Amino acid sequence: DSGVTQTPKHLITATGQRVTLRCSPRSGDLSVYWYQQSLDQGLQFLIQYYNGEERAKGNILERFSAQQFPDLHSELNLSSLELGDSALYFCASSVGGTSGLNEQFFGPGTRLTVL
Amino acid sequence: DQQVKQNSPSLSVQEGRISILNCDYTNSMFDYFLWYKKYPAEGPTFLISISSIKDKNEDGRFTVFLNKSAKHLSLHIVPSQPGDSAVYFCAAGVFKISSGSARQLTFGSGTQLTVLP
Numbered sequence: 001d002s003g004v005t006q007t008p009k010h011l012i013t014a015t016g017q018r019v020t021l022r023c024s025p026r027s028g029d030l031s032v033y034w035y036q037q038s039l040d041q042g043l044q045f046l047i048q049y050y051n052g053e054e055r056a057k058g059n060i061l062e063r064f065s066a067q068q069f070p071d072l073h074s075e076l077n078l079s080s081l082e083l084g085d086s087a088l089y090f091c092a093s094s095v096g097g098t099s100g101l102n103e104q105f106f107g108p109g110t111r112l113t114v115l
Numbered sequence: 116d117q118q119v120k121q122n123s124p125s126l127s128v129q130e131g132r133i134s135i136l137n138c139d140y141t142n143s144m145f146d147y148f149l150w151y152k153k154y155p156a157e158g159p160t161f162l163i164s165i166s167s168i169k170d171k172n173e174d175g176r177f178t179v180f181l182n183k184s185a186k187h188l189s190l191h192i193v194p195s196q197p198g199d200s201a202v203y204f205c206a207a208g209v210f211k212i213s214s215g216s217a218r219q220l221t222f223g224s225g226t227q228l229t230v231l232p
Contacts, residue, residue, distance in 0.1 A: 002158065002160070004158070031218060033218075033219065033220075035222075041224065042119075042223055042224040042225055043159070043222040044222075045220060045222075048218065048219050056218070056219045090158050090159070092158075096218060102164065103149065104149075104218075104220060106159045107158050108157055108158045109157075
């Protein structure tokens with residue numbers, strides 16, 4: 001158990017809909033990262049938040065947005081869903097900053113299926 | 116543009132033997148490298164990491180080697196056990212202080228390791 005929790009575990013929805021994925025980082029971790037893993041693909045970095053502020057952005061679509069709240073949990077919002085958005089979405093956390101502690105710890109993921 | 120490549124999608128080894136998983140990268144800015152193991156229906160689990168100032172890091176049965184001139188790293192598992200069967204991802208990032216607190220990782224596509232009893 002990495003200490004990172006994600007809800008829900010599975011999500012099935014229809015094209016055009018909007019969903020919210022939730023992540024709670026490990027206790028004490030200030031950084032939260034979101035990654036997408038499509039079928040037979042590696043993990044693609046989407047976005048990073050550090051202590052409530054966006055720190056880095058990867059290949060995140062404009063239809064997707066994220067935020068990190070004062071209690072450090074994070075939400076990833078996916079809107080106008082398309083079939084191609086079906087994937088595993090992972091959240092990871094790390095101590096972050098310039099601590100030198102660079103390892104990221106991953107949650108179990110949310111499997112999104114868009115029908 | 117794949118900055119981190121794992122060219123072998125799968126590898127099979129006999130229990131007790133050495134498993135060697137390989138990874139190549141193209142971005143010379145990467146200064147920190149990690150290996151993750153992933154079982155089905157679970158998130159990736161951190162295994163071992165190495166900073167670019169080192170060329171080897173060892174943790175129990177796992178050793179990571181870094182060859183900066185060749186932009187190549189490898190993970191050695193000795194001895195291999197059936198429980199090691201999983202997908203192994205190589206990841207890299209830029210962790211210099213000058214990059215501030217941005218710490219995203221770039222992952223390879225993974226290698227499925229099967230350890231045969």
